[in-house]
Amino acid sequence: MSGIPPFERFYEAHKDEVLAVLRRRAGRDRADDLFQETFLRALRAYGRLEHGEHLRAWVLTIATNALVDAARRDRPTAELAVEPGEEDERPALEELAPLTDGLPPKERAAVVLRYGYDLDYDAIGAVLGSNELAARQAASAGVRRLRKEKEQR
Amino acid sequence: MTGVPTVLDERFRAAAVVSGELDVAYDVLDDTPVGPLLVGVSERGLCRIGFDPEPEAELERLARQFGPRVLRAPKALDRARGELDEYFEGRRQAFDLEFDLRATPEFHRRVLAELNRVEYGHTTTYGALAAQVGAPRAARAVGTVMNRNPLPIVLPCHRVVGANGSLTGYGGGLDRKEWLLRLEGALL
Incomplete structure (x- = not known):
């Protein structure tokens, strides 16, 4: 539990940037709803964080997933088409970014949260707005895809 | 970067209370006759009243004692605030609040x-x-x-x-x- 700031501090430190990112990518009206969704998801998983590092990247990962889910709700049949963020808002651990950038957003988030943040699948499900099983499947699909890519290289 | 509008901020804080995911919801009551008071409640009941609160230290302490999901969320304090107000006005002699003394030996x-x-x-x-x-x-x-x-x-x-x-x-x-x-x- 050490090193994890009280949620109030985490929220105050990142809320402005999260809202700015969401507004840039989803428009003002939609961003307001996604803002709340992002921090509620973060709150749900916060008690199970193993450490307090990279919280900015962590919350931007959650915001990106809220964006993906919203886009999917709008166009359920379309391929996911969330533009990758600018360099400074890349929602992933930097060490893992080169490795995971090619993955679809859900799988990338699941892999990053599992292997970068040591979150358990229950918490990852909370972050992704799904459940433990879906989180497990997304992470394993992501790892399989990475393995395949590596073999093909 | 512009800040988060107050209405959006308050909406999130209220939603966090409703979600039932907070370890501690707190607020600082600024204008009581005995000065500012920090009041905290958990899902079990009142867990903290602090005089002259230094929020930084108080939040760390609440997080250590009750869990890191500590958020300023005035809505969760309505009942405690109401009873304290009545007490300070001399209209209440006993408190009808649950206590959370988990962190107390x-x-x-x-x-x-x-x-x-x-x-x-x-x-x-x-x-x-x-x-x-x-x-x-x-x-x-x-x-x-x-x-x-x-x-x-x-x-x-x-x-x-x-x-x-x-x-x-x-x-x-x-x-x-x-x-x-x-x-x-x-x-x-």
Whole structure:
């Protein structure tokens, strides 16, 4: 539990940037709803964080997933088409970014949260707005895809 | 980067309360007659009242004791705030609130339970409280319990005085102890 700031501090430190990112990518009206969704998801998983590092990247990962889910709700049949963020808002651990950038957003988030943040699948499900099983499947699909890519290289 | 509009900020804080995911919801009541008070509630009940709050230290402490999901969320405090307001206006003599004393050691909880029976407008002594918990020589230890009382005012440590009737001490300062005892008519 050490090193994890009280949620109030985490929220105050990142809320402005999260809202700015969401507004840039989803428009003002939609961003307001996604803002709340992002921090509620973060709150749900916060008690199970193993450490307090990279919280900015962590919350931007959650915001990106809220964006993906919203886009999917709008166009359920379309391929996911969330533009990758600018360099400074890349929602992933930097060490893992080169490795995971090619993955679809859900799988990338699941892999990053599992292997970068040591979150358990229950918490990852909370972050992704799904459940433990879906989180497990997304992470394993992501790892399989990475393995395949590596073999093909 | 522009900030988060107040209405959006408040909406999230209210939604966080409704979600039931908070370890502690707190607020700082700025304008009570005894100065600013930090009040915290968990899902079990009132868990903190602090005088002269230094939010940084208080939040760290709440997170350590109850879990890291600590958020300022005024909506969760409506009931506690209402009862405190009534008390300060002299319209309430007893609090009808649940307490969360999880983070308080067993001996302290026993003493605080006895303390909770000391009625409005009455006083007792450190020695008498010690005797009531079966530790008649522990008056000094009882003093320590009072000093670390996580819920002053509501658990009325201001009603505990020295054997000779002197006010002795108070975690929130003697001025406040005196003010509270005057409010209750225990001091003239």
